[in-house]
Amino acid sequence: MEKSSSGKLTLVSLILMIFTSVFGFANMPRGFFLMGYAAIPWYLVAGILFFIPYAFMIAEFGAAFKSEKGGIYSWMEKSVGPRYAFMGIFMWYASYVIWMVNVASTIWVPVSNLIFGHDTTGQWSIFGLASSQVLGILGVIWLILVFLLISRGLESIKKITSIGGTAVALLNVVLLVGGVTILILNKGQLAQPIHDVATSFTVSPNSNYHSIISILSFLTFAIFAFGGTEVVGGLVDETEDPVKTFPKGLLIAAGCIVLGYTVGIFMVGIFTNWDSVLSSPDINMGNVAYVVMNNLGYELGSALGFGEQVALQMGAWTARFVGLSMFLAFSGAFMTLSYSPLKQLIEGTPKEIWPEKMTKMKNGLPLNAMKLQALIAITLLALVSFGGESAAKFFDKLVLMTNVAMTIPYLFIAFAFISFKKRDDIEKPFVLYKNKTIAIGISWVVTIVVAFANIFSIVEPVTSGNYDQTLWMIAGPTLFSAIALVLYARYDKRTK
Known part of the structure; x- marks a missing residue:
């Protein structure tokens, strides 16, 4: 990453760092699959009402508590209180456990594409088991394998996988160049035609996204597309002349990300007709990116x-x-996130909260805690995969669970920012929201937007009779909330 003569990040390098941390390739084909061109306005709404104001909050938090080792726990603990902070960081950690359950199952879709040139996971069967059950078993094997590799200190595997990050970045170039080439060769004709701008950009070709609730539930997907914003918190002090450079860099990066998603979704429509390519029941949120490419x-x-x-x-x-x-x-x-959130959870919170065995380190890793984490992930995966469903419904359920779980921590952080701005005793070396009243108002907007997006996501499956999807979206956060409350109550009792 290019730095200035002072060793600090320049405007361009700051923009690149934010862009690469937040922009996700799979969000474009998924967005088009769910909403067609109508996904574009929602990504714009999420960028304006969530990403930009939330990133500014993260920047202020990061600058104010730069010397604290507890990360987001310190932000919330100093602003609101220890119980709230522990609930917030535990939900943040829980979102990664649910993410691991998702990836352990869906990682076999790229494997299938690599071997066969298309997704065959929907037909995988052994000993009379359904495809979702086979994927669940493979996911359990993957979780065990990763734990065994990392527990033996084989972190060097991550260096090999960094090639994947470069290759995924290259996918965006392939999508752009390929889309433009096809558009020129086809003399400007779109595979997904735009008959009427107002209709094409507001009405989804997917019949599952025609009701008001289902359309509003898409906002969770749009918010999830801006995940990774937390990286912003550590960049303020790394930036040259942060008071001027940082807000400018953040706004430009946000504009580039929204523009990237907009262009990317439009590119998919250049060569993909929704009805002829994506209407098959075999297409799901787990494999749509591969089908599109x-x-x-x-x-x-x-x-x-x-x-x-x-x-x-x-x-x-x-x-x-x-x-x-x-x-x-x-x-x-997966290699990184199977231990780094857990390590931050244990090291960033009071040691007395945890049973002594959970805090023991070996090779710099909390191995006992990692064993328990693997066991929880395996249990969740087994329960979800043996629910007796097709692979398509199985993948959709996993993606919905992950989207809800990973956006809930944003609620805790955005709400904590209200208290943070009210507290004059907290030193704030870097202030983007100069007016306290406006800052609190914006915090409420972000909190309400994320809350409503999640509520609509949880309620939407009920309207179409998919009660189990709603139950699983509620079950994960509820389970981890209960664990967090028990752990903190035990700690509170002991310390008193």
């Missing part, structure tokens, strides 16, 4: 005038490249 290869071959067989092979090899890239990226992220 396979179609990109096929449509590029067709536009170049190649025969059907050559075009199909181009599609399959594009899917293989996506599969390899995503597998490496998922593996690297």
Whole structure:
């Protein structure tokens, strides 16, 4: 990363760091799958009402508590109180456990694309087990394997997987260049036509997203697309002339991310007709990115005038490249996130909260706590995968659970910012929200937007009779809330 002569981040390097930490390739094909071009305005709404104001909050928190080792726990503990802070950081940690359950199952989709050139996981079966159950068992094996590798100190594996991050970044270039090439070769004709701008950009081609509740529930997906904002908190002190450079860099990065998602979703529509490519019941949130990129290869071959067989092979090899890239990226992220959130949870909170065995370190890792974490993740995965569903519903449930779980911590942090701004005793070396009343008002807007997005996401499956999806979205956060309350009550009793 380029730095100035003073060793600080320049405006350009700051923008690049924020962009690469937040922008996610899979959010574009998923957005198009759920809402078509109508996803674009929602990503814009999420950027304006959530990402930019939330990132400014994170920046102020990070600067005020830069010397504290507890991370987000310190932010909330100093602003609101220890019980609230522990609940907040525990929900933040829990979101990563649910993310691990998701990835342990969905990582087999890129593996399938890498081997076969398309997703075959919906047909995987052994000993008469359904595909979702086979994926659940494979996910359990993956969780055990990762724990064994990391517990033996084989962190060097992460260096290999950093190639995946570069490859995924390259996917964005492939999408852009491929889309523009197809548009030129097809003389400006879109695969997903725009008959009427007002309708095409507000009405989803997906019949599941026509009701008011389902459309509003999409906001959770849009907010989730801006995940990774937490990295902003540590960049204020790393930036040259932060008072001027940081807000400018953040606004430009936010603009680039929103523009990137907008262009990316539009690119998908250039070569993907929703009804002919994405309406199949075999398409789900776990495999849609691979289906879209396979179609990109096929449509590029067709536009170049190649025969059907050559075009199909181009599609399959594009899917293989996506599969390899995503597998490496998922593996690297999984290796890191299987211990770093847990380590921050244990090291950032009062030691007395935890049973002594949980705080013991070996090779710099809390191995006993990691064992328990693996056991919880395996139990959750087994319960979800053996629910007797098709692979499509299984993947959809996992994605919904993850989106809700990973956006709940934003509520805790945004709400804590209200107290933070009211507290004049906290030294604030870097202030973006100069007016206290405006800052508190914006905090309430962010809190309400995230809360309502999650409420609509939880309620929406009930309207279509998918009660189990709602139950699982509630079950994860409820379970971890109960554990957090028990742990803190035990600590409170002992310390008193």
